[in-house]
Amino acid sequence: MNKEDISKIIGEWASMVDGNCKIDPDFYSKYNVKRGLRNSDGTGVLVGLTEIGEVHGYIIDEGEKKPDYGRLGYRGIDVEDIVSGFQKEGRSGFEEVCYLLLFGELPxxxxxxxxxxxxxxxxxxxxxxxxxxxxxxxxxxxxxxxxxxxxxxxxxxxxxxxxxxxxxxxxxxxxxxxxxxxxxxxxxxxxxxxxxxxxxxxxxxxxxxxxxxxxxxxxxxxxxxxxxxxxxxxxxxxxxxxxxxxxxxxxxxxxxxxxxxxxxxxxxxxxxxxxxKHGGANLKVMSMIENIKAAVSNWSDEEELSAYLASILRKEAFDKSGLIYGMGHAVYTLSDPRCILLKEKAQGLARDTGRLDEFNLYELIERLSPRVFVQEKGTGKDISANVDFYSGFVYSMLGIPPELYxxxxxxxxxxxxxxxxxxxxxxxQRIIRPAYKSIVKGKKYIPLKER
Known part of the structure; x- marks a missing residue:
């Protein structure tokens, strides 16, 4: 067989595999399966305990999830306090954070x-x-x-x-x-x-x-x-x-x-x-922003920008995914503390590098997206910008190549x-071994010559 024949066969096999990978979504509800280890309200399934980091983005009040301002803690210390501490002393902070996370105390x-x-x-x-x-x-x-x-x-x-x-x-x-x-x-x-x-x-x-x-x-x-x-x-x-x-x-x-x-x-x-969907998100944000910059003639026109964001949510524009990248988070609701800290520094660098117009576009997208999301989805879900929204822009202003983001x-x-x-x-000291339920019906083995 030549390469074209093999490629055709692989294509046929791929169709078979694809067909066997589809599970009726109703089964997940029927068997109370937590897809993505997520509860129905979007909270994560509790599977472990840790003393290393704490991510706070909502509160549970009488069994109901309610939005809250985001907090991030390293070994029990608020990251905002850590940043404020080393920046006031005019020194780098990453090494101190490494020590804290590994050894459990500040050096x-x-x-x-x-x-x-x-x-x-x-x-x-x-x-x-x-x-x-x-x-x-x-x-x-x-x-x-x-x-x-x-x-x-x-x-x-x-x-x-x-x-x-x-x-x-x-x-x-x-x-x-x-x-x-x-x-x-x-x-x-x-x-x-x-x-x-x-x-x-x-x-x-x-x-x-x-x-x-x-x-x-x-x-x-x-x-x-x-x-x-x-x-x-x-x-x-x-x-x-x-x-x-x-x-x-x-x-x-x-x-x-x-x-x-x-x-x-x-x-x-x-x-x-x-x-x-994880670390590569900031590249998607950058790609989306470039698309918006080309499609929207007036970056400060709220009506024009809102209309284009709506078309993105309707899967009509950009990559047709229906996502405004950099907006929303699995845990954070009202705010991502990392985004707040990074945004402040990004504004200063944008001013110094002559890219304040771009920063203002980012900020306007951040402000308009929750409103557009409600209008298009008809839901009051709380979303805010996450750290990926500004990190790619910061790397860009630092002259760091996109492939290093x-x-x-x-x-x-x-x-x-x-x-x-x-x-x-x-x-x-215990191997992680969750359960998967098989939902396939029993089948009889058929001899090769009878298939």
Whole structure:
């Protein structure tokens, strides 16, 4: 058979598979199945306990879900207080957040200095890794390259399968420190081998913060401003953790619960985050905004903009999905605290970079979308902008290439993943094994010659 014949056969088989994947939605109600581990009111099914992160977006009053202003806590400390604290002192905050999430308490000056020194030493990739694992096997997708780099790290670890807390912590610290380097080198390899651009491989610096190192590594001239580093640091802080129920953290806990190695668990989390319904959402926001900018002649005309947003909801415009990307969240209702903190900084950077008109468009879409949603859907569901709504715009103003938007999310979120992995293995010690009910009717086996 030639390729065309095989392609035709695969197409026929795909139709068979597709037909066998459709389950009557009524069965989910009949058997009280929580699709997506969601209750009928949109709240998540309670499947675990954690001390790492808390996401608050609503309250349950006498069994009824009621909207509330969003809060995000790291180890019991409000993220707004954390951000306010390190920004007032004029220093980076991501390293402090890493320490807090991993060890459960804020570091003093000596502990933070020691932690930074250890992380600075761990940033250097193993000998031969850059050449053999990244440059010799470039990928068009940096998330794919990141996952492959994580799995490849297993082969460079002299003790990869030990799941003692000490060994998992050592592996976690190495991966957290090396993720920016893996990401940056993966991007440089892609740009060179697929984009025919010059190849820049800069060494990470132990004296720089995580945010500073990222800008140092991805830019040809290594240059960045303090304001740029501070803003990127804030983005990293806000993405570091979001409770055990988000898809990638839950994936980490599910895979870890089997007792597998750290690299397999973190690679699974990277795969989860890559999805457009999770970490890839900010790219969809950016694509949607570009579509709106081209379709709407007057960005400040509320009537024209509302009409176009309505056409998006009616599946008539943009990608015909019926979604206004960046609006609404699985947990947050009245507000996403991460969005509020990021929006404030985004406005200042937009003013400095001459992109205030674009920022005003974002802000107007944020204000009009809930109203348009009610008009089109006929429901009073509370929706607000989430962190993805502004994060892509911030990356754009920082001159960060779009293909790095989701990998940057991973660079930050790996801290939460590692914390959840250790909590799952050290504290829960039971494999996650939910139930699925088979609804297929019994069939008799038919001999091959009689089919």
């Amino acid at each position: 003093n000056e000596k502990s933070l200095s020691t932690f930074n020194s250890v992380m600075g030493q761990y940033r250097v990739l193993p000998e031969g890794f850059t050449e053999d694992m990244i440059l010799k096997a470039p990928s068009m997708d940096i998330m794919n390259k990141l996952a492959r780099s994580v799995l490849a790290s297993y082969s460079y670890d002299s003790n990869p399968d030990d799941t003692s807390v000490g060994n998992m912590l050592r592996q976690s610290l190495e991966l957290i420190a090396r993720f920016p380097v893996m990401m940056a080198y993966g991007y440089q390899a892609k740009s060179h081998y697929y984009g025919n651009k010059s190849l820049y491989i800069h060494n990470p610096r132990p004296d720089l913060s995580m945010a500073e190192n990222i800008l140092h590594l991805i830019r040809a001239d290594n240059k960045y401003t303090r304001a740029e580093a501070e803003l990127l640091d804030l983005v990293l802080v806000l993405h570091a953790e979001h409770g055990g129920g988000n898809n990638s953290a839950f994936a980490t806990r599910v895979v870890s619960s089997s007792g597998t190695d750290t690299y397999s668990a973190i690679a699974a989390a990277v795969g989860s985050l890559k999805g457009p 989701t990998p940057l999310f991973a660079v930050s979120r790996i801290v939460g993943w590692c914390a959840h992995r250790m909590e799952e293995l050290a504290g829960v």
